[in-house]
Amino acid sequence: MTDLKPYFEAHVFCCTNRRPDGHKRGSCAAHGSEKLRDYMKARARELGFDGKVRINSAGCLDRCELGPTLVIYPEGVWYTYHSTGDVDEILQTHLVEGRRVERLMLTLEQRELRPEQRG
C-alpha cells in the first residue's frame, strides 16, 4: 500500500459531524460521537501510547447511517461504536493487542448496522 514508515502507527479519526435534528441521514454527533471521542482521547492518554497512536476528530466521513463511525489508518479499518464499552474494546483489542473487533467492524458494502452493532 505504501513505501513510507507511518508517522503515527495508528491514526484514528472519529467523525464528529453534526446535522440538524431530523435530517434523514442522521449524523455521528447526533448519536453522541463527541462525548465518545472525548472519552477515547482521555483513555488513550491513560494507556500511554506516547505519540504512536493519535485520536483525532474529523468532519463527515460520509457513512452517517452507520454512525458514530471511526476509521483507523493506515490500516483502513472502520468501526461503529455506541458506548464507552465499545471504545474500550477498540482501544484494548485493536490498538493495544493489534487484533480486530469483528463485531464492530464495518464492511466495504455495509449500508446499515448489523443487529449486534446497535447500541
Added chain:
Amino acid sequence: MTDLKPYFEAHVFCCTNRRPDGHKRGSCAAHGSEKLRDYMKARARELGFDGKVRINSAGCLDRCELGPTLVIYPEGVWYTYHSTGDVDEILQTHLVEGRRVERLMLTLEQRELRPEQRG
C-alpha cells in the same frame, strides 16, 4: 500494511485546528487552512473523483509548526501547503496522476519547513 480494500482510495485529512493568536506552536487555521480546505473540497468535486477520493477536515494533527498540514491515507503521505496553487499541485500530481509532490512532502523527522516550502 493491510489486508483490506480501502473504502476511499485516497482519504485526505486537512487540519483545521485553531489556536489563539500568538500561541507559540501556531495552528493550521491561523495559517489559512480553512479556506484552503474549502478550495480543495470544491476543486475535488470539479475533478469528479466520484467517491474514490474524500477530502475531510480534521482536528489537530500535531505537526503545527509545519502547517497547514494534510495527510493522505492509506498511503500516509504528509504535505504542507500554503496556497491554492499548492492545493492544485497536490490534487493534480498526487490524486489524479498518482505521483508525489516532493517539494511539499513532510518527512518523518521534519520539525520545520524547508525554504522551498515556505508560502
